[in-house]
Amino acid sequence: xxxxxxxxxxLSVQEGDxxxxxxxxxxxxxxxxxxxxxxxxxxxxxxxxxxxxxxKRQGQRVTVLLNKTVKHLSLQIAATQPGDSAVYFCxxxxxxKAAGNKLTFGGGTRVLVKP
Amino acid sequence: GAVVSQHPSRVICKSGTSVKIECRSLDFxxxxxxxxxQFPKQSLMLMATSNEGSKATYEQGVEKDKFxxxxxxxxxxxxTVTSAHPEDSSFYICSAPGQGWDxxxxxxxxxxxxx
Numbered sequence: 001x002x003x004x005x006x007x008x009x010x011l012s013v014q015e016g017d018x019x020x021x022x023x024x025x026x027x028x029x030x031x032x033x034x035x036x037x038x039x040x041x042x043x044x045x046x047x048x049x050x051x052x053x054x055x056k057r058q059g060q061r062v063t064v065l066l067n068k069t070v071k072h073l074s075l076q077i078a079a080t081q082p083g084d085s086a087v088y089f090c091x092x093x094x095x096x097k098a099a100g101n102k103l104t105f106g107g108g109t110r111v112l113v114k115p
Numbered sequence: 116g117a118v119v120s121q122h123p124s125r126v127i128c129k130s131g132t133s134v135k136i137e138c139r140s141l142d143f144x145x146x147x148x149x150x151x152x153q154f155p156k157q158s159l160m161l162m163a164t165s166n167e168g169s170k171a172t173y174e175q176g177v178e179k180d181k182f183x184x185x186x187x188x189x190x191x192x193x194x195t196v197t198s199a200h201p202e203d204s205s206f207y208i209c210s211a212p213g214q215g216w217d218x219x220x221x222x223x224x225x226x227x228x229x230x
Contacts, residue, residue, distance in 0.1 A: 036221075041226070042224060043221035044208070044221045046218065089158060089159070093217060101149075101217065101219065102149070102161060102164070103149075103210075107158050108158050
């Protein structure tokens, strides 16, 4: 059921600055990690992914860092723009069809970009 | 990229009625689809895995008799919320795995409001 009073952590960032969003994952067997962006009233949109044999992966204006030792994932957004305002979720998965491809989502962080 | 659609995007119904939500993979086949529920300011919670030609598998705590899932073809899964009540009001999102079985493509979501 719905949790009354639950609020997403919010990161307020000035336009043009860099954003860092953090996520702790739970399953040490997870070997595939994804960051999603969700705008209000829409489904999640894929941003970037990383496999457990890597510790860093870069995309266009985004970088994902993975620290398996402490089960921590981060998303860095360079030169944050107003269009980056959204809720960001990390998700973990055990890759491959045999594992069922079930994603487990983190709690989410709301990013607000101030002009 | 792969596209997943949902219909309807919004639905308002009276308490006690049943509502059907469709999830379609538009340009690829999906033997498996996933159904999530998202309450306001919360993360996505997996409800069930829809399997083409066989029964759906439900996550713990999800009532299979209340949330009926039918995966009749390789491009269509339906979720029927039976005897809906106000506490079923939520954002329902489906997804389908990509070719590599790691990535998931999400639909735009369906906002259900039960009066």
